[in-house]
Amino acid sequence: MSGFSSDWLALRAxxxxxxxxxxxxxxxxxxxPARAAIVDLGAGTGASRRALRPLLGDGVRWTFVEGDAALLRHAVAGVPGARGECRDLAAGWTxxxxxxxxxxxxFALLDLATAGWVEQAAAALTRRRLPLYxxxxxxxxxxxxxxxxxxxLVDHLFRAHQRRPKGLGRGLALGPAAPARVASAFRHRGAEVLSSASDWRVPPDATAMLAAMLEGAAAAALEQSPADHDAIAAWxxxxxxxLQQGALSLMVGHRDLLIIPRQDGHAS
Ligand SMILES: C[S@@+](CC[C@H](N)C(=O)[O-])C[C@H]1O[C@@H](n2cnc3c(N)ncnc32)[C@H](O)[C@@H]1O
Structure with a gap:
């Protein structure tokens, strides 16, 4: 499983x-429904609940599933009735x-998954007719x-690094191929898939985020291709x-998916 610090999750929030x-x-x-029971996969510190609280209020019965025990404690803390499941989502989580x-x-999880993991998740959710946000x-x-x-060069190596195994299934992570692959896995099982762009726009004054992204991109690129050390270091x-001159900004493309299973008996 890839390591995600609570500092990084707070910085990106x-x-x-x-x-x-x-x-x-x-x-x-x-x-x-009212007082819905929601299972949040790869919960981190509970960004899902914070994001949805203005829409859903405090009545939701959350189950946070997360492999990192420290992050999970943070997610559950102060959320009445929340359940925390410290589990490896690569194992039997369904x-x-x-x-x-x-x-x-x-939230911010499925690009870490393999195609096989996505297929299994799509089968499990479709069979139970559960929506996925x-x-x-x-x-x-x-x-x-x-x-x-x-x-x-750096972008190419960074994207290749995103496809390295991330421990969410066996083999290569989907990385940037995830939105299309997830959508097709569910559409094949009869689900409706709604999709919308959700890009990060990181302006010049967001110096901590820009620094984290540029150091992260350089480190990933170097790990991917040590032979390109000089070009990556110069970049x-x-x-x-x-960044120091306030002249750097960044856009990072994402997609949001909302998957609504058919309710008429079609299942995988
Ligand atoms: C990018 S973070 C997103 C966290 C949170 N959902 C958010 O939006 O802030 C991905 C999360 O998935 C968790 N994760 C990744 N692979 C996992 C696995 N195999 N089993 C359990 N949790 C996993 C990580 O520990 C991390 O908290």
């Missing part, structure tokens, strides 16, 4: 909040769905501004200077 499609969040909320659940959420899946679009001649130096 305002960009996630600004990016998510309000239309899809409202459409998800309309699917739910029994969690059999406790009178109304819907499933997976999955915002913030990376889709491979994105660019730094201003343009730099090193962008093509990072130019970007650091632009």
């Amino acid at each position: 305002p960009f996630d909040d600004a990016a998510r499609s309000a239309r899809l969040a409202r459409a998800f909320a309309r699917l739910l 029994p969690v769905l059999d406790r009178g659940v109304d819907a499933v959420t997976a 999955a915002p913030l899946i990376v889709d491979g679009r994105g660019h730094w501004s201003p343009h730099d001649p090193g962008d093509a 990072a130096d130019r970007r650091r200077r632009q």
Whole structure:
């Protein structure tokens, strides 16, 4: 399982909040009964609950499923009646769905999954006719501004790094291929799939986020291709200077998906 620190989740949270499609969040909320029971996969510190609280209030019965015990403690803390399940989602997690659940959420998770994991999840959710709200899946679009001649190399290596195994299924992660692959896995099982762009827009004054993204991109690119060390280091130096001068910004493409299973008996 990949490591995600609570500091990183807190740093990205305002960009996630600004990016998510309000239309899809409202459409998800309309699917739910009062006092809905929601299972949140890869809960982290509970961003799903914070994001949906204005729409759903405090009546939701949350089950947070998360492999990192420290993050899970944070997610459950202060949420009345919340259940925390410290589980590896690569192992047998689907029994969690059999406790009178109304819907499933997976915030910023599915690009970490393999195609096989997505197929199994699609089968499990479709069989139980559970809707899935999955915002913030990376889709491979994105660019730094201003343009730099090193962008093509670093972006290419960064995207390749996103496909490295992330422990959510065996083999390569879907990375930027995830939105299309998830949508097709559910459409093949008769579900309706709503989709909306949810891009991060990171402006020049968001220096901590820009620094984290540029250092993360450089480190990932270097890990992916140590032979390109000099070109990657030069790119990072130019970007650091632009960051200090307030001349750097970034867009990162994501998609939100809302998946609504057929209710008429069609199942995988
Ligand atoms: C990008 S973070 C998103 C966290 C949270 N949903 C949010 O939006 O802030 C992905 C989360 O999935 C969890 N995760 C990844 N792979 C997992 C696995 N195999 N089993 C359980 N949790 C996993 C990570 O620990 C991390 O908390």
